[in-house]
Amino acid sequence: MKKIFSLLAIAGLTLLIGCGKPSENSGGSSAGASSSGGGKKVTIALMPKSKGNAYFISCKKGADKAAAELGVELLFDGPTDPDPAKQNEIVENWITIGVDAIAVACENREGISTALRKAKSKGIKVVTYDADAQPDAREFFVNQATPEGIGFTLMDEAARLCGNEGEFAIITASLTAANMIEWQKHIEARRSSKYPNMKMIALRPCDDLKDKAQSEATALMSANPNLKCIMAICSPAVPGAAEAVKQAGKTGKVKVLGLGLPNENKRYVHEGVTDSVILWNTEDLGYLTIHSANALAKGTLKAGDKSIKAGALGEFQVEGDSILLGKPFIFNKDNIDKFDF
Amino acid sequence: MNTEKHGFKAALFRHETVLLFVVVLEWFYFNSVGPRFGSVDNSFDIMRHSVEIGLLALAMTPIILTGGIDLSVGSLLGLCAILFGKFWRDVGMPIPLAAACTIGVGALAGGLNASLITWLRLPPLIVTLGTFSLFRGLAEAITRGVDTFTNFPASFLFLGQERWLGIPAQAPAFIVVAIGIWLLVHRTTFGRSFRAIGFAPEGTRYAGIPVERRLALVYVLAGMIAAIAAVIYTARLGQAKADAGMGYELFAITAVVLGGTSIFGGVGTVQGTLLGVAAIAILNNGLVHARQPREVAGMLTGVLLILALASSILPKILATWRARRQTSLNKTPVTT
Numbered sequence: 001m002k003k004i005f006s007l008l009a010i011a012g013l014t015l016l017i018g019c020g021k022p023s024e025n026s027g028g029s030s031a032g033a034s035s036s037g038g039g040k041k042v043t044i045a046l047m048p049k050s051k052g053n054a055y056f057i058s059c060k061k062g063a064d065k066a067a068a069e070l071g072v073e074l075l076f077d078g079p080t081d082p083d084p085a086k087q088n089e090i091v092e093n094w095i096t097i098g099v100d101a102i103a104v105a106c107e108n109r110e111g112i113s114t115a116l117r118k119a120k121s122k123g124i125k126v127v128t129y130d131a132d133a134q135p136d137a138r139e140f141f142v143n144q145a146t147p148e149g150i151g152f153t154l155m156d157e158a159a160r161l162c163g164n165e166g167e168f169a170i171i172t173a174s175l176t177a178a179n180m181i182e183w184q185k186h187i188e189a190r191r192s193s194k195y196p197n198m199k200m201i202a203l204r205p206c207d208d209l210k211d212k213a214q215s216e217a218t219a220l221m222s223a224n225p226n227l228k229c230i231m232a233i234c235s236p237a238v239p240g241a242a243e244a245v246k247q248a249g250k251t252g253k254v255k256v257l258g259l260g261l262p263n264e265n266k267r268y269v270h271e272g273v274t275d276s277v278i279l280w281n282t283e284d285l286g287y288l289t290i291h292s293a294n295a296l297a298k299g300t301l302k303a304g305d306k307s308i309k310a311g312a313l314g315e316f317q318v319e320g321d322s323i324l325l326g327k328p329f330i331f332n333k334d335n336i337d338k339f340d341f
Numbered sequence: 342m343n344t345e346k347h348g349f350k351a352a353l354f355r356h357e358t359v360l361l362f363v364v365v366l367e368w369f370y371f372n373s374v375g376p377r378f379g380s381v382d383n384s385f386d387i388m389r390h391s392v393e394i395g396l397l398a399l400a401m402t403p404i405i406l407t408g409g410i411d412l413s414v415g416s417l418l419g420l421c422a423i424l425f426g427k428f429w430r431d432v433g434m435p436i437p438l439a440a441a442c443t444i445g446v447g448a449l450a451g452g453l454n455a456s457l458i459t460w461l462r463l464p465p466l467i468v469t470l471g472t473f474s475l476f477r478g479l480a481e482a483i484t485r486g487v488d489t490f491t492n493f494p495a496s497f498l499f500l501g502q503e504r505w506l507g508i509p510a511q512a513p514a515f516i517v518v519a520i521g522i523w524l525l526v527h528r529t530t531f532g533r534s535f536r537a538i539g540f541a542p543e544g545t546r547y548a549g550i551p552v553e554r555r556l557a558l559v560y561v562l563a564g565m566i567a568a569i570a571a572v573i574y575t576a577r578l579g580q581a582k583a584d585a586g587m588g589y590e591l592f593a594i595t596a597v598v599l600g601g602t603s604i605f606g607g608v609g610t611v612q613g614t615l616l617g618v619a620a621i622a623i624l625n626n627g628l629v630h631a632r633q634p635r636e637v638a639g640m641l642t643g644v645l646l647i648l649a650l651a652s653s654i655l656p657k658i659l660a661t662w663r664a665r666r667q668t669s670l671n672k673t674p675v676t677t
Contacts, residue, residue: 051635077629080636084584085574089390093629096383097375110491114502114579 043099044293045075047090049107049131054341055282056105062286069311070294075099084108091115095122101293105130113137125296129289135321139296142289143322144280150259151186153328155195157276158229161255165197166228169220171241173208173234183233206237213240221248232258238277242268262331262339269336281329282341284313292323356601359652360616363645367623375630389509389577391622393570396515397593399522400566402614403559405597408539408606409465411560414567414593416476417450418586421571423480426490426581436497444568450476451564455557480583490581501576511573518566523611531555539606596621599646620645
C-alpha cells in the first residue's frame with residue numbers, strides 16, 4: 001500500500017513539474033494570439049486525398065516553394081488510413097486552430113463539403129484543387145486540366161508524332177465513361193478542324209486494365225498494318241499499349257502516347273517505345289493552389305476576377321470560379337526523370 | 342485471501358488513476374503548445390469526433406468482459422449507414438422511422454453473430470471475422486461501391502454538427518448509452534455474470550447462469566449500438582457511403598484494452614473504457630494543434646497502450662516478487 005502511495009506521489013510530482021511551466025505559457029500565448037490575430041503571417045492548410053500518395057507529394061513540392069516565396073506558414077496533413085471521416089476531422093481541427101485558408105483535394109465530394117461549408121462560415125477562405133467539392137462549399141477550384149485542354153493536347157501531339165497524316169487508334173477505359181467521352185469529343189473536334197489527313201480507325205475499351213489494353217493494342221496492330229499511332233487515354237492503357245508495341249517489335253514504327261503517370265511509363269519512354277506522356281505539372285498545381293489560397297486570404301483575389309498572378313509562373317486565367325492551370329504538361333525523354341509520381 | 346482481494350482492487354483503481362493522469366497530462370501538454378487547444382470549441386470537436394468510436398468501445402466492453410470480441414462493429418456501422426440512407430432516400434421513410442429501422446437491422450446483425458456464437462459454439466473471433474467481411478461486402482454490394490447517400494435535411498444534420506443546449510447534439514445519445522452500459526455492467530447481476538463468463542464459462546454454466554442468453558444479449562446490444570453510431574456518423578459527415586467506419590473496430594478494441602479491460606475477459610470497467618477513448622481522442626486532436634503530422638498519432642497510441650498495460654502489470658509483478666521473498670524469509674526461521 002505504501003508503495004502505491006509513493007508511486008502516486010511521484011506521478012503527481014512529475015505531472016506538476018511537467019505542466020507547471022507550460023500552463024503559464026499557454027495563458028500568455030493564447031492572449032497574444034487573440035490580440036495580434038490581424039497582423040500575424042498567413043497560415044494556409046493544404047490537404048491531399050491521402051498522405052502517402054506520390055502524386056500529392058509532388059504537389060506539395062510546388063506548394064512548399066510557393067509558401068517559402070510568399071512567407072506563409074504551410075500546414076500539410078491528410079488521411080493516412082482509409083477512413084472517409086478523417087478529411088472532415090482534419091478540416092474541423094484546422095477551423096479550431098484558426099488557419100486563414102484551407103486548400104483541399106477532396107476524396108469524398110459530399111462528405112467533405114459539410115466541413116468546408118463550416119470553415120467558410122467561420123470566415124476561412126476555402127479553395128479546392130485536383131478534385132472539387134460541391135461548388136457552394138468553396139470559393140475557387142484550382143482546375144488542373146479542362147477536357148478541351150486534354151483533348152487538344154493529345155491530338156496535337158499525335159499529329160506531331162505522325163507528321164500530320166496517317167491512321168491512329170484510341171484505347172479508352174470504357175465506352176461509357178463520361179470524362180473519356182468528353183475528351184474524345186475534343187480530340188475529334190481538333191482532328192477535323194486542324195488535321196484532316198489524320199484518320200481515326202478504331203476506338204477500343206480496356207476496362208482500365210493494363211493487360212486488356214495490351215491485348216487490344218496487339219489486335220489493333222495485326223488488323224491494321226498501316227497503323228501509325230496508338231493513343232491511350234486512360235492511365236493503365238499507356239504502359240499496356242507500349243508493352244504490346246515492344247513485344248510486336250514495332251518500336252518506333254507505331255508511336256505510343258497517352259494520358260498517364262510518369263513513373264508507370266519511364267521505362268518505355270527511355271526505351272523509345274512511348275514518345276509522350278501527357279498529364280499536368282503537379283508541382284505547378286501545388287504552387288498555383290498556394291498562391292490562390294494566399295491571394296484569397298489577403299483579399300487580392302475576389303469572385304469575378306478574370307486572372308490571378310502566381311509568382312514565378314506568371315498569370316493564370318480564371319473562368320467563373322475555376323482557376324485554370326492551363327495547358328497540360330507533356331512528359332518526354334528529356335524531362336520525365338525530374339518527376340517522381 | 343482478504344489481502345489479495347484488497348491488492349486486486351487497488352490495482353484496478355491504479356490502472357484507471359494512471360490513465361486519468363495520462364489524460365490530464367495530455368491535456369496540459371497540448372494546451373501549452375496549441376493556443377486554441379483548450380478552447381470550448383475544440384473540446385466539443387474532440388467529443389464530436391470520438392462519439393462513434395466511443396459508442397463502439399462501450400458496446401465492446403461487455404463483450405470483452407465475457408472473454409469474447411466483436412470485429413464486425415466497424416463493418417456493421419458501414420452497412421447500417423447505407424441502409425439508413427436507403428430507407429430514407431429510396432424507401433421514402435421519414436428520418437426517425439429510418440433510424441429506428443436501422444437500429445432494428447443492427448439488432449438483427451448482432452443476432453446473427455450471437456446465434457453463430459451460442460448455437461454453433463464457434464469462437465467469437467472467427468464468427469465476427471466472417472461477419473466483418475460479410476457486412477462490409479453487403480454494404481459495397483448494395484451501393485456497388487459508388488452510390489453515395491447525401492443531401493440529408495438540415496434538421497437531421499443538426500444531430501451531427503450543431504449544438505443542442507450548449508453541447509454537441511450527439512453528446513446526449515452518447516451519455517445515455519454510456520450510463521446504460523455502466524448500469525448494466527456495474528449495477529446489475531447481468532454485469533456480474535459477464536465477468537463470471539469471462540473468468541470461467543463452464544463454471545458459470547454449472548452455477549446455473551444462462552450463459553448463452555447472456556452472450557446473445559451483449560452481441561445484439563453491440564449491433565444496436567453500432568447502428569446508433571451509424572446514424573450519428575451519417576449526420577456528422579452528411580453522407581453515407583459503403584466505406585463508413587472502416588477500421589473503427591480496432592480503434593474501439595484499443596480504447597477498451599487501454600481502459601484496463603483484460604482481453605482474456607473477466608476484468609474491466611466502463612469508466613476505464615471512457616478514459617481510454619478520451620486518451621486516444623485527445624492525442625489525435627492535440628497532435629494537430631501541436632502541428633505534428635498525423636502519422637505520429639498511430640505511433641503514440643501504440644506506445645501509450647504498451648506503457649499503460651505495463652504500468653498496470655508492474656504492481657502485480659512486484660507483489661508476487663515480494664510475496665515470494667516473504668515466504669522465503671518466513672521459511673528461514675523455520676529451518677534454523
